Amino acid sequence: xxxxxxxxxxxxxxxxxxxxxxxxxxxxxxxxxxxxxxxxxxxxxxxxxxxxxxxxxxxxxxxxxxxxxxxxxxxxxxxxxxxxxxxxxxxxxxxxxxxxxxxxxxxxxxxxxxxxxxxxxxxxxxxxxxxxxxxxxxxxxxxxxxxxxxxxxxxxxxxxxxxxxxxxxxxxxxxxxxxxxxxxxxxxxxxxxxx
Numbered sequence: 001x002x003x004x005x006x007x008x009x010x011x012x013x014x015x016x017x018x019x020x021x022x023x024x025x026x027x028x029x030x031x032x033x034x035x036x037x038x039x040x041x042x043x044x045x046x047x048x049x050x051x052x053x054x055x056x057x058x059x060x061x062x063x064x065x066x067x068x069x070x071x072x073x074x075x076x077x078x079x080x081x082x083x084x085x086x087x088x089x090x091x092x093x094x095x096x097x098x099x100x101x102x103x104x105x106x107x108x109x110x111x112x113x114x115x116x117x118x119x120x121x122x123x124x125x126x127x128x129x130x131x132x133x134x135x136x137x138x139x140x141x142x143x144x145x146x147x148x149x150x151x152x153x154x155x156x157x158x159x160x161x162x163x164x165x166x167x168x169x170x171x172x173x174x175x176x177x178x179x180x181x182x183x184x185x186x187x188x189x190x191x192x193x194x195x
Contacts, residue, residue: 013051015041017062020055025104029055029114059115066105067125073098075129089175092182095126096171099159107163110156123152151182 019040023032034055038048052058077094099106112119130148155178162174169177 009051012041012043012047013061015043016048016051016058017065020058021062021105024108024114029059056115062105063109063115063118063121066102066109067121070095070098071125071129074126089172089179092178093171093175096162096174096178099162100167100171103163103167106159110159110163119156123149123156126152126155154181 016037019037020032023036023040032055034045034048037055037058038045041048052061074094077090099110108114109118109122127148130152131145158174158178158181162169
């Protein structure tokens with residue numbers, strides 16, 4: 001593919017993603033047709049099928065984009081640190097900020113009703129960061145992977161609660177609450193890999 005073809009393909013994919021998200025604000029995924037998406041994106045069905053096999057694959061691609069952006073945003077906050085305390089609200093704040101800035105998409109991901117498995121995608125994205133890039137300073141009787149899963153999936157319930165409250169509390173307030181809860185479980189994490 002030439003650079004022009006690559007740019008055109010990327011632009012088409014972006015338009016299809018934007019179209020599906022807009023339509024999801026108006027109706028359920030099961031009520032949306034590929035024809036509607038392509039009309040909204042100003043392309044045809046053949047173009048759609050050259051990129052995606054169905055709407056679920058398109059939605060998965062959208063979720064993947066947002067989860068990658070979330071983990072990149074989160075990773076930037078500790079890349080220059082050697083360690084951070086569990087009592088540091090700044091550790092959690094970027095996740096809440098990013099979700100707050102992208103409320104609609106993360107409501108879809110975290111509720112897990114539109115695309116089965118999206119909640120797991122979210123949690124696995126955060127678990128990977130904890131597993132690969134952070135480690136606990138103190139010794140625990142619980143294996144670190146088990147603790148990572150416990151805190152991440154426990155946090156999922158916290159994010160769902162926030163959505164159900166219609167994002168009533170600010171990201172700062174939510175980060176403070178989660179910091180309080182996680183501060184009861186561990187004291188300090190060390191940044192394993194510098195980026």
